[in-house]
Structures are given as C-alpha cells and as structure tokens.
C-alpha cells in the first residue's frame with residue numbers, strides 16, 4: 001500500500017483531470033439516485049391518481065436526468081483515462097531511465113524477465129487501479145451512501161432488511177478481496193517466469209534450432225504457461241464468483257423486503273411505489289458495493305505491482321559517481337590493480353583473488369587462461385561494470401572510483417565477448433562509439449578493424465540497415481563492427497574481450513598491426529583463449545582459478561609457466577611441451 005502512495009506524485013501534473021473525473025462522476029451518481037424516487041412518485045402520485053399530466057412531467061424529468069447522467073459518465077471517462085494513462089506513461093519513462101542507470105549487478109539481481117513484466121504488466125495494473133479509483137471508487141461509495149440514506153428517509157419500514165443484508169455483503173467482499181490479493185501476487189510471479197522463458201527463447205532461437213531442441217523448449221514453455229494459466233484461473237474464478245454470491249444475498253433481501261412491504265401495504269401504512277423504489281435501491285446498494293469491491297481488488301492487486309515498480313525505482317545503484325569527481329582531462333592509459341578481490345554473489349566465492357599488476361601507458365597486455373578463470377571479470381572492473389570487493393583499480397595512479405563514470409568510460413573502448421549491435425544503420429552503430437564522428441573517421445576506424453572490406457560490399461555501405469541483433473551480419477562481421485565502434489573513440493585504454501574469436505588469422509594480424517600503428521599510445525588489453533592473439537603482447541597475464549599465476553612475455557612464459565606451456569602446446573598441436 002505504501003508503494004502505491006509513493007507513486008502518487010506521478011499524478012501531480014494531471015491533478016486537474018484527476019479532480020474533474022470524480023466531479024463528473026458525482027453528477028452521474030446523483031442522477032442515478034434520483035431515478036427510482038422519480039419512478040416512485042410516478043407510480044404513487046401519477047398512475048395511482050390517473051394523473052397523466054403528472055406522469056408526463058415526471059417522465060420528461062427522468063429523461064433529463066438520464067441525459068445529465070450520461071454527460072457525467074462520459075466526462076468522467078475522458079478525464080480519468082487522461083489522468084491514468086499519462087500517469088502510467090510517466091512511470092514507464094522513469095522505470096526505463098532507471099534501468100539505464102543500473103549497474104551490471106543491479107541488472108543481474110532483478111533479471112530481464114521481471115523487468116519486462118514490470119514495464120508491461122505491473123505498470124498497466126497500476127494504471128487500471130488509478131482509472132478505476134477515479135471512476136468507480138467515487139461512484140461505488142456514493143451510490144451506496146446515497147441509496148442507504150434515501151431508504152432511511154423514504155422507506156424506513158424496510159430499513160431492517162438493509163441492516164442484515166449490508167453486513168453480509170461487506171464480509172463477503174472483505175473475504176474475496178483478501179483472497180484475490182494473495183492469488184494475484186502468485187500470478188505476477190508466474191508471469192515473470194513466462195516472460196523470462198520467452199526472452200531467453202527468442203534470444204537463443206538459432207541455438208535452439210541448431211540443437212533441434214524445439215520440442216524441449218515447447219515443453220519447458222508449456223510448463224511455465226500452465227502454471228500461469230492455473231494461477232490466473234484461480235484468481236479470476238474467485239473474482240467472478242463474488243457477483244453471483246452477492247446477487248443471491250440481494251435476492252433474498254428483495255424477497256424479504258417484498259414480504260415485509262406487502263404486509264405494510266395491506267395495513268395501509270406503505271405505498272406500492274415505495275416497495276419498487278426499495279428494490280431498486282437495494283440493487284443500487286449491491287452495485288455500489290460490488291463496484292467498490294472490484295476497485296478494492298484491483299487496488300490490492302496493484303499494491304503488488306506498485307511494490308515491484310518501486311523496487312526498480314528505489315534500487316540502490318551500486319556504481320555511482322563520487323561526490324566530487326576529479327576532472328582530469330590529461331588522462332593516460334596507465335593502469336594498476338592493487339590486491340583486487342571480487343565475487344558476484346557478495347558472500348560467495350571470490351572469482352578474482354589477490355589480483356595485482358601494473359601496466360604502463362601504451363603497453364599491450366594479453367590475458368589468457370582456462371575457461372572460467374576470471375579473465376572477462378577482470379577487465380569488466382576497468383569501466384566499473386562491477387566494483388571490486390577488496391583492493392583498488394587505479395588509472396593514472398588514482399582509484400577509478402574517484403573519476404566521474406562518464407569521464408572514466410569515455411577513456412575506454414570496450415569490445416565485449418558477444419558483439420552487441422542495435423537495429424539501425426552501420427553508421428548509427430559506429431556513431432554509438434563517437435557521436436560526432438565524420439565519415440573519414442568511420443572509414444579509418446573500419447580500416448583498422450578490418451571491417452572496410454565487408455562494409456564496401458554491402459548495399460548502401462555505412463547506410464546499410466542492420467536487423468534487430470544484427471542477424472543479417474555474420475559473426476565475424478559483427479565482431480569487426482563492434483571493434484570499429486570502439487576504435488573510433490581513439491580510447492586511452494582499449495579492451496578486447498575475446499573479440500577476434502570469429503575473425504580469420506590474416507585479418508587478426510591486420511587488426512593487431514593497425515592497433516600498433518593507429519593507436520600507438522593506447523593501452524590495450526587483449527583477452528583471448530588463443531595464444532596467437534596475444535603472442536606479441538608486451539606482457540601476458542596467465543590466469544587460473546581467479547588468480548594471476550604467471551606473467552611475462554611469450555618467451556618468458558614458455559620458459560617459466562607450466563599453465564601457459566600447456567595452453568600453447570595444446571594449440572600448437574604438440575601435446576604438453578617440456579622445456580627441460
């Protein structure tokens with residue numbers, strides 16, 4: 001509930017709409033409440049006395065009431081929709097903005113599937129709750145209070161019926177609202193699982209096909225979908241059972257009311273029109289309570305959604321700018337790791353242990369080691385995708401936490417293991433690295449990344465459109481473009497995370513030569529599982545089990561490192577080399 005209140009400031013810009021909507025609704029309610037009384041007068045004073053002129057006069061009045069009620073209803077719909085839809089759009093915008101600020105750890109913690117459910121389902125649930133609150137929450141209680149008051153003043157003889165029926169209806173509503181609130185929390189969780197599965201399947205559709213795992217995936221999806229269906233079914237069934245149960249209670253009330261009324265009519269203390277009006281008001285009371293209960297249920301349901309939205313909006317961003325960031329424009333690429341420890345789960349095993357090394361500006365460092373040894377994790381600490389648990393990462397002798405994140409990341413060209421490109425032209429993708437790049441800059445960077453050849457071949461060259469996920473490029477072309485995007489920044493530090501795995505040996509040499517020639521002052525980190533990619537590095541760090549177990553040039557490592565020797569031997573097809 002607190003989470004829902006916390007979202008209400010988003011309504012502030014649309015306050016006028018939020019005030020006008022219930023005001024229009026009041027007009028509709030007043031007209032609805034007037035109708036049965038007018039009808040009662042038509043029956044008891046007009047029809048009973050054969051007074052046609054009176055009947056026509058009140059008939060016209062009823063018509064006017066209906067038209068005014070209609071205006072009230074339409075006005076309320078227009079303004080409540082405007083308020084709720086804009087309210088939701090602003091929340092969606094902020095949730096999206098927040099996710100853009102998320103650190104990798106924040107993202108890992110919440111999960112993409114849940115985020116998608118939040119942006120789609122949860123925000124819509126909150127929007128619905130607000131819309132219903134503005135429309136029905138006013139209508140329900142007003143109809144209820146108005147009808148009870150009118151029965152008190154005009155049909156007091158039948159009032160005891162209300163004293164029994166209303167508490168029973170209220171208990172029912174409370175019970176159903178409580179139960180559905182719990183069930184809808186389970187629906188949201190099941191929805192997260194469906195979204196996570198969908199997202200994973202769509203992203204990996206090619207792998208699924210290549211391994212002929214469609215049937216397996218269909219079964220896995222069926223499982224999560226069935227769970228969602230089951231949960232939805234229980235929740236919806238419970239909501240829909242409420243109405244017939246309440247109608248049953250009201251009908252008993254109507255029968256008792258008619259029976260009591262008939263006795264009073266026989267005694268001559270009550271007119272027939274009053275009984276008819278009472279039945280109408282009883283239905284109005286029930287409708288008022290049912291609509292209020294629906295809003296209550298929607299609101300209860302939206303509390304879970306609001307909590308999840310708040311979870312995103314209030315996420316503690318764990319990688320933030322320092323209070324007084326250093327403004328250093330004279331960056332060089334000197335890097336030092338000082339006794340760095342890091343673990344993904346904060347109380348789990350360290351993935352990096354006691355990492356210490358120093359790199360001079362302009363040096364090329366190769367990082368090699370068995371799979372899972374922590375190579376990618378190590379270089380992810382440089383642009384602060386993650387922060388170390390212990391120790392320090394320094395650039396130019398200063399802890400990188402003291403630079404503004406923008407300043408720091410502007411320094412670094414990062415080519416990730418998996419080339420991530422966006423739908424749009426090749427040019428737009430390269431400009432991602434440097435907004436103000438000229439065509440000459442792009443041509444030069446593409447040349448260095450051995451991407452010119454394929455760019456010159458495709459339709460429209462730099463204007464060539466990439467599909468979502470760049471599925472119309474080969475793996476090697478994606479990697480070349482991803483490198484072009486990093487090279488164009490002329491970064492002080494360049495990180496290549498296994499980014500030449502899909503590139504042929506000749507092109508790889510071409511890229512390495514271009515790096516030396518075009519970016520002579522840049523410090524380059526090359527993470528690779530291939531010795532050929534790092535063999536010419538000034539220094540190679542050999543990693544095993546999260547630690548640097550050796551470092552040196554290729555020749556030194558062949559001499560001194562058992563691990564490096566065995567990697568080299570496996571790749572040169574000579575088995576385990578012995579240098580003794």
Ligand SMILES: Nc1ncnc2c1ncn2[C@@H]1O[C@H](COP(=O)(O)OP(=O)(O)OP(=O)(O)O)[C@@H](O)[C@H]1O
Nearest residue numbers: 108344345351370371372373374375376377378529
């Ligand atoms: N986001 C993550 N959350 C939790 N654990 C992770 C995450 N990323 C990596 N790991 C774990 O950290 C360890 C080191 O992973 P890392 O990707 O750094 O290895 P690597 O040496 O680059 O491997 P590879 O050569 O296969 O790319 C592995 O055990 C891996 O399972």
